[in-house]
Amino acid sequence: MPEDPGPARNKFRSDFFVEIALVIAVAVYLVFAQGQTVGENLSFTVLGAGLMALATYWTLHTARDGLEVIALRLRPGK
DSSP states (O other), X not given: OOSSHHHHHHHHHHHHHHHHHHHXXXXXXXXXXXXXXXXXXXXXXXXXXXHHHHHXXXXXXXXXXXXXXXXXXXXXXX
């Protein structure tokens, strides 16, 4: 972990903006998928599964960066 929380905070902030964009993309996908059954259009289903997997991975990545920022703030012996 870096000594200065500034770079970690900036990294978390940029990851958070990507997270928001991914959540919006999943919401748009779900709006388009409203009238379709799963597997009706295989490429559309695969796109949705991939998008949701990416959003899940990125959420965990962002949470890790957020925990790093919190740990750097609460670290004893500053």
